[in-house]
Amino acid sequence: MRNQSNHRFYLLLACCLLFLGSLALPSNRAQAQPKQKATWFWDTAMIKESSEDILSFASANGVNTFYLQMNRDVRPEYYKNFIRQATARGIEVHVLGGSPSWSLESERYRLEIFLDWTAAYQASAAPEERFTGVHIDIEPHVLGEWSTNRSSLIKQWQSNVRFLADGVRSLNLPITADIPFWLYTYNLPDDSMSMSRWIISKVDAVVVMAYRDQATNIYNLAIPEMDEATELGKKAIIAVETKSGGEGNFITFYEEGSSIMNEQLQQVDAMAAQHASYDGLAIHEYRAWKDLVDRGN
DSSP: OHHHHHHHHHHHHHHHHHHHHHHHSOOHHHHOOOOEEEEEEOOGGGGGTOHHHHHHHHHHTTOOEEEEEOOTTSOHHHHHHHHHHHHHTTOEEEEEEOOGGGGSGGGHHHHHHHHHHHHHHHHHSOGGGSOOEEEEOOOGGGSTHHHHOHHHHHHHHHHHHHHHHHHHHTTTOOEEEEEETTGGGSBOTTOSSBHHHHHHHHSSEEEEEOOOSSHHHHHHHHHHHHHHHHHHTOEEEEEEEOSOOSSOGGGBSTTTOHHHHHHHHHHHHHHHTTSTTEEEEEEEOHHHHHHHHHHTO
16 A cells, blocks of 8 residues: 555656646747747828738738837727737737937937827727837937037937836836947947947847848848847847838839848848847838839839
């Protein structure tokens, strides 16, 4: 009887340990998170009438994340409807805000409006209707002060980024920031580190705007800031452009079309996979990208 009891005891103990082990060591499949394939969505009013078309395009093109601009002229119920449908398709929606003026402390009130709106929206929305992240696009280098008083501008930019990051974390949301690929070449006023390293340290992820139309060039431009993100334990997404513009044809895939862009992005993805920080691709922006696809090339 004692041997039988001991056998039952050890069998029960083994089962318990296996069960606890399965909780402590989830499978690789459960741990793995899909890399982003994202796009910016600036014209938020389109979600009023075109949600199905937008989400069908996203599904057809592998998009799993939208950066959707906060627009107070679009009522919350439209956001809720769109995000609910996106969630049902496995697509995340991050609230998007920012402009170069957000670098200035005199414009701090704009940041407060953005944070207050996001907090109120999240509180009123059902779980499947909520944003799952915050995305900021500030770009201080666009302002005239970048040339005339850069040191002061950078300090104000730092102050506002801190304010935003603290506000977003109070909402229990991750924050991602857009940065140009060359930001690592500029240091803070005290020369303690690069501007890119500093902002990477303050956010959860960055989108490196490596706007070129050849895979090797895109990847090479993104390397320095991906490396900084790796060192800091953060994530980096590589972005490309599809809009036409006056900065040169090599900046955008507007001339090449969507098929060539997809081929180049597959190569970028393969090359960037060796970086621990690499977390996917982003295409700027929805309407221009859709125009490429609709052109059929």
